[in-house]
Amino acid sequence: xxxxxxxxxxxxxxxxxxxxxxxxxxxxxxxxxxxxxxxxxxxxxxxxxxxxxxxxxxxxxxxxxxxxxxxxxxxxxxxxxxxxxxxxxxxxxxxxxxxxxxxxxxxxxxxxxxxxxxxxxxxxxxxxxxxxxxxxxxxxxxxxxxxxxxxxxxxxxxxxxxxxxxxxxxxxxxxxxxxxxxxxxxxxxxxxxxxxxxxxxxxxxxxxxxxxxxxxxxxxxxxxxxxxxxxxxxxxxxxxxxxxxxxxxxxxxxxxxxxxxxxxxxxxxxxxxxxxxx
Ligand SMILES: NC(=O)c1ccc[n+]([C@@H]2O[C@H](COP(=O)([O-])OP(=O)(O)OC[C@H]3O[C@@H](n4cnc5c(N)ncnc54)[C@H](O)[C@@H]3O)[C@@H](O)[C@H]2O)c1
Numbered sequence: 001x002x003x004x005x006x007x008x009x010x011x012x013x014x015x016x017x018x019x020x021x022x023x024x025x026x027x028x029x030x031x032x033x034x035x036x037x038x039x040x041x042x043x044x045x046x047x048x049x050x051x052x053x054x055x056x057x058x059x060x061x062x063x064x065x066x067x068x069x070x071x072x073x074x075x076x077x078x079x080x081x082x083x084x085x086x087x088x089x090x091x092x093x094x095x096x097x098x099x100x101x102x103x104x105x106x107x108x109x110x111x112x113x114x115x116x117x118x119x120x121x122x123x124x125x126x127x128x129x130x131x132x133x134x135x136x137x138x139x140x141x142x143x144x145x146x147x148x149x150x151x152x153x154x155x156x157x158x159x160x161x162x163x164x165x166x167x168x169x170x171x172x173x174x175x176x177x178x179x180x181x182x183x184x185x186x187x188x189x190x191x192x193x194x195x196x197x198x199x200x201x202x203x204x205x206x207x208x209x210x211x212x213x214x215x216x217x218x219x220x221x222x223x224x225x226x227x228x229x230x231x232x233x234x235x236x237x238x239x240x241x242x243x244x245x246x247x248x249x250x251x252x253x254x255x256x257x258x259x260x261x262x263x264x265x266x267x268x269x270x271x272x273x274x275x276x277x278x
Contacts (some may be wrong), residue, residue: 006033006061009072030049034057065088069083076095087115089118090115091119093120096117121180121270123183126262126265127262129184142240146225147184147223148235149173150230153173164204173207173209190217194213202229208228211225236253237249
């Protein structure tokens with residue numbers, strides 16, 4: 001089945017979807033784009049891809065099967081809900097919503113309408129992480145897991161500073177990077193319970209660094225370190241300590257020397273996984 005997809009939000013992350021849709025995948029096909037800023041759509045207008053400033057107009061198109069929602073975090077809920085009710089399958093950037101109630105409402109609307117609600121957790125597709133998991137025979141081998149997700153947020157943000165406004169971002173590094181970090185872990189460890197959280201906030205109330213201790217249902221200890229003020233570029237890795245003393249290590253950025261270049265293969269996999277769930 002050929003899926004026709006529209007992207008809502010043509011900022012920093014849109015280029016990874018666009019590259020996969022235009023240059024890598026036969027399906028889904030990029031069939032429309034939307035952004036409040038018309039300059040961000042010029043390239044697509046030149047390619048005769050329909051462009052919209054109002055996402056509701058894009059949703060009226062009957063020839064669009066699905067949408068990718070790639071707007072600031074505080075806009076996810078409203079646009080996801082409207083898209084599901086308009087009869088579109090939805091792939092939304094993380095975090096799906098800013099509150100649990102909103103997330104549960106989207107799950108409810110998705111079930112009622114029968115349209116897929118999918119969250120784009122890109123790290124679970126990272127090639128180094130996938131290869132590391134192949135070395136693990138069973139979760140029962142694991143004694144503890146450490147994950148680092150360290151970056152300087154200003155290097156990742158676009159022109160709009162919504163990341164540094166807690167009410168738009170959801171708080172800071174826990175709400176924004178946390179979903180990728182926790183999904184990467186829950187993907188192979190299953191359900192985890194928070195034991196302790198140590199948060200450092202800056203003068204604007206933004207969560208700038210956090211240490212989070214979790215435990216899995218089978219008592220594996222998990223430590224997550226998130227940092228938005230890391231001075232040395234980026235560090236995103238997982239260290240799995242085994243009960244027999246060995247360790248499995250995945251540096252998720254190894255070999256991806258160009259800034260954000262690991263995202264190309266991860267976003268291609270997001271779209272393929274999304275398609276498989278429609
Ligand atoms: N930047 C990263 O490193 C990164 C990584 C992974 C995931 N994400 C997630 O991707 C999403 C987008 O982040 P980004 O960095 O691309 O943000 P961005 O600010 O660069 O882009 C957001 C775009 O959405 C547009 N927009 C805002 N409201 C809109 C509306 N109502 N209708 C249409 N367009 C609208 C803006 O004009 C802007 O072009 C966020 O949820 C973020 O958490 C970002």
